[in-house]
Amino acid sequence: MAEGNNKTTRRDFLELSAAALTGMAFTAKSAASPPATLQTTTPTSTSGGIDLVNLTIVEASERIRRKQLSPVELTQAVLHRIEALNPKLGAFITVASTEAMEAARTAEREIQQGRYKGPLHGIPVGVKDTHYTKGIRTTAASNILKDFIPDFDCTNVERLKNAGAILVGKMNLPEFSFGGNTPGCHNPWDLSRNSGGSSGGSGSALGGCLILGATGGDTSGSIRNPASTNGCVGLKPTFGVVSRYGVVPISWTLDHLGPMAKTVEDTAILLNALAGYDPRDGFSARVPAQDYRRQLRRNIRGRRVGYIAEGEIAQFHPNTKKAFFDAVKVYEGLGARVQEITFPDRMRATGGAHGLIRIAEAATYHREFLRTKADQYKTADSNVRTTVEAGSLLTAAQYLRCQRARRLFLEDMAKVFAPLDVLLTPTMPAPADVAVDVPETYRNWWNLCGYPAISLTCGFSTNPAGLPIGLQVAAKPFEDSTTLAAAFAYESATDWHTRHPNL
Amino acid sequence: MAVDQTFIKNLAEANGLNLPEERLDAVLRQYQSYLRTMERIDTVPLERESEPAIRYSLESINPGSAAGPSGGRR
Numbered sequence: 001m002a003e004g005n006n007k008t009t010r011r012d013f014l015e016l017s018a019a020a021l022t023g024m025a026f027t028a029k030s031a032a033s034p035p036a037t038l039q040t041t042t043p044t045s046t047s048g049g050i051d052l053v054n055l056t057i058v059e060a061s062e063r064i065r066r067k068q069l070s071p072v073e074l075t076q077a078v079l080h081r082i083e084a085l086n087p088k089l090g091a092f093i094t095v096a097s098t099e100a101m102e103a104a105r106t107a108e109r110e111i112q113q114g115r116y117k118g119p120l121h122g123i124p125v126g127v128k129d130t131h132y133t134k135g136i137r138t139t140a141a142s143n144i145l146k147d148f149i150p151d152f153d154c155t156n157v158e159r160l161k162n163a164g165a166i167l168v169g170k171m172n173l174p175e176f177s178f179g180g181n182t183p184g185c186h187n188p189w190d191l192s193r194n195s196g197g198s199s200g201g202s203g204s205a206l207g208g209c210l211i212l213g214a215t216g217g218d219t220s221g222s223i224r225n226p227a228s229t230n231g232c233v234g235l236k237p238t239f240g241v242v243s244r245y246g247v248v249p250i251s252w253t254l255d256h257l258g259p260m261a262k263t264v265e266d267t268a269i270l271l272n273a274l275a276g277y278d279p280r281d282g283f284s285a286r287v288p289a290q291d292y293r294r295q296l297r298r299n300i301r302g303r304r305v306g307y308i309a310e311g312e313i314a315q316f317h318p319n320t321k322k323a324f325f326d327a328v329k330v331y332e333g334l335g336a337r338v339q340e341i342t343f344p345d346r347m348r349a350t351g352g353a354h355g356l357i358r359i360a361e362a363a364t365y366h367r368e369f370l371r372t373k374a375d376q377y378k379t380a381d382s383n384v385r386t387t388v389e390a391g392s393l394l395t396a397a398q399y400l401r402c403q404r405a406r407r408l409f410l411e412d413m414a415k416v417f418a419p420l421d422v423l424l425t426p427t428m429p430a431p432a433d434v435a436v437d438v439p440e441t442y443r444n445w446w447n448l449c450g451y452p453a454i455s456l457t458c459g460f461s462t463n464p465a466g467l468p469i470g471l472q473v474a475a476k477p478f479e480d481s482t483t484l485a486a487a488f489a490y491e492s493a494t495d496w497h498t499r500h501p502n503l
Numbered sequence: 504m505a506v507d508q509t510f511i512k513n514l515a516e517a518n519g520l521n522l523p524e525e526r527l528d529a530v531l532r533q534y535q536s537y538l539r540t541m542e543r544i545d546t547v548p549l550e551r552e553s554e555p556a557i558r559y560s561l562e563s564i565n566p567g568s569a570a571g572p573s574g575g576r577r
Contacts, residue, residue: 253557282559349547352540359537370520389522390533393514398541403555405544410556 052077053209054500057266060212061119064111071111071122075104075166078124082168082210085503090185091195091205093129094170096136100124103166110164119269119293121164125213128199129170130177130248131257133157136167140248142175142384143376144369154246155278156215156257163273168211172201175382176366177217177250180225181433183381187230188501189467193432196229198222202260203230207468208503213270214260219250219358221427221443223258224455228427228470231457231499233267233487234260238478239450240285242271243278251361252283254354254447263497264456264488268292271480287478295481300489301335306420308442309340315438317430323459323469324426330493331424331486341423343416347445350409353402354444360399363391406448413449417476422486427455427470434464442472452480454487457496468496506535 046052052060052074063069079097086092107122127133130140132150134157139145157167172185174197182200187193188208195204199216203226206214216223218236227234235258242257249255259270271292278284307328313321332338363370366388369377377385417423427443430436446453451474458471471490475483491497504510508527511534515522522530 346547349543352544355540356537356544367519386526386529386533389515389520389526389530390537392518392520393511393530393534394537400555401541401549402544403557404549404553405547406556407553408547408549 047073047077053081055212056262057119057123057212057269058263060123061121061269064122065116065119067111071104071107071166072101074122075100075124075168078168078211082205085208085210088186088191088503089188089195089204089208089210090182091172091201091208091210092126092169093139093141093172093201094137096133096167096169099136100166100168103161107164107166117162117164120160120213120273122166123164123212124166124168125160125215125270126169126171126202126205126211127157127160127167127215128173128177128202128217130173130217131157131170131215132246132248133167133170136170138170138248140176141173143378144373145248150246152246155243155280156247156274159273159276160215160270165213165273171199171205171214173198174200175378175384176248177219177222178362178382178384178387180221182226187432187467188503189231190432190464193467194229196226196428196432199226199234199260200229203227203232203234206230206232206260206262207501209262209500212262213266215270215274216258216260217247217250218256218258219254219447220354221441221447223256223260224427224443224453224470224472227260227455228457228468228472229432231468231496231501232260232262233264233454233456233497234258235267235271235454235480235483236446236452237271237275237480238285238452240281240283241287241452241478241480242274243276243281243284245278245280245284249362249365251358252365253361254358256447256450264454264484264491265293265296267454268296268484268488271484275480285478290481292481292484296485296488298482298485299335300331300486303336303486304419304421305331305336305338305424305486306341306416306422307331307338307424309342312342312440312442313426313429313438315429315436316426317434317436317461319459319461319463320426320428320430320469324424324471327458327471327490328424330490334489334493339419341416341420344412347409347412348440350405350412351440351445351448353405353409354448356394356398356402357406357448359387359391360394360402363388363394367392409445410449413445413451417451421475421479421482423474425472425474427472431461431464431467431469434461434467446474451475451477452483454483456487456491458490458494459496460499506538507531
């Protein structure tokens with residue numbers, strides 16, 4: 001403790017705890033003279049001149065591991081920022097500050113006792129409000145579930161907690177995840193614009209540095225869309241790599257859950273915690289566990305990188321196309337073997353199976369709500385009720401024809417990918433809230449075939465100015481590590497990810 | 504049979520959904536968009552042998568059995 005100041009900071013607490021544990025003598029003098037490596041600061045957003053909320057998971061975890069930063073300090077800083085900025089951003093539906101601080105204190109104690117769990121220990125994260133959280137309401141942004149409080153955690157929340165992460169809240173989304181925009185959730189780069197969706201709250205909070213990591217759900221691009229729109233990273237893993245158990249679904253055979261973060265390495269750290277076989281998820285993949293973070297630094301030189309031909313994205317926004325083709329040049333400069341790719345015409349028809357499979361499965365999930373609580377669906381900013389009512393009228397024969405068409409789509413995608421390691425497309429056809437009319441966006445396709453796909457920032461628009469543009473990197477099934485490594489190579493060669501909005 | 508509001512109402516009832524009159528127009532338009540998508544998909548010939556892209560997996564329930572999971576996942 002500093003002389004004349006009888007406040008004990010978190011750092012003092014950590015130091016004293018460590019001293020007690022090692023049996024060192026504790027005197028009044030040593031209490032008044034903290035060691036040079038620790039600073040006597042009251043819990044604020046800065047520590048040692050570092051703005052805590054701007055830290056990545058990698059940066060924060062290293063400080064926590066070295067006991068230079070307390071999980072309590074970090075969580076307090078995050079909660080302060082949420083309190084200050086969530087009214088502007090609308091990123092959170094529920095902020096679990098009491099639970100978060102309790103978990104942060106537990107993490108601090110564990111770390112002080114030498115029970116460090118790994119890079120997520122003490123890291124504040126948010127989860128999309130489709131993820132069941134024990135004792136914390138899970139609403140899916142719907143009036144139908146507004147009072148629903150699960151009595152168990154979904155697998156993903158379990159795994160994040162087991163890794164020591166601090167759950168700070170439930171992230172905003174459109175009703176039941178239906179939609180590519182999140183009503184009431186704003187873009188940190190331009191508050192007059194939307195955050196995208198459906199994992200819009202997660203994207204907005206990451207872009208605005210309200211949290212260090214998050215989860216999202218992706219049925220038609222809903223991790224990658226907000227990642228691109230808000231200037232962060234989002235991975236839709238291979239279907240079955242991350243458990244869907246305990247998450248409000250849209251469509252059982254198209255839903256993917258995955259990590260979102262500020263950087264590719266942070267995303268890999270989250271995936272390490274989330275990935276793995278779950279017997280409670282009937283589509284969970286039995287694949288060996290991997291260390292995705294350890295595989296990030298594989299050399300991109302000589303890798304076969306396909307990129308979508310200009311003719312396939314002719315109607316995309318000019319800023320998006322420029323940023324995309326500049327990204328292709330970066331890969332070329334890194335020594336990758338780049339080649340232009342077009343898709344067979346048949347895929348444009350069979351790709352349409354995504355929409356009908358999605359709505360037929362969703363309608364089945366919503367059947368009981370339609371029969372008993374139909375009037376509780378939102379009437380503004382939501383098309384859930386109409387789409388699932390109409391989806392309820394599709395026949396089994398129509399659904400199965402779509403699933404047969406899906407089989408052809410899978411065959412064609414395998415042929416397109418045969419000569420490639422990764423395939424690049426823009427994530428979105430235009431920056432946030434800029435309307436363009438395009439025949440295909442190439443996001444749904446990765447849900448239909450289940451291949452892994454990640455979005456990371458590859459530039460910012462000039463007209464309108466200052467909006468993030470996302471690069472989508474896809475790979476073959478269960479090559480999530482290749483997706484991440486290719487994304488990491490690009491990110492390491494650029495600095496888009498170091499920019500923060502001025503909030 | 505024309506795909507109109509009466510059709511929608513009857514089809515919904517046959518599927519256990521009672522759609523009020525004020526919902527029929529919106530649901531009809533949405534349903535028609537699904538039919539257009541289906542028409543495009545149906546332009547692609549499906550070989551007789553092509554199967555739906557959904558599977559289920561089986562685990563042995565016989566204690567001590569050496570058989571592992573069968574079937575497969577998409």
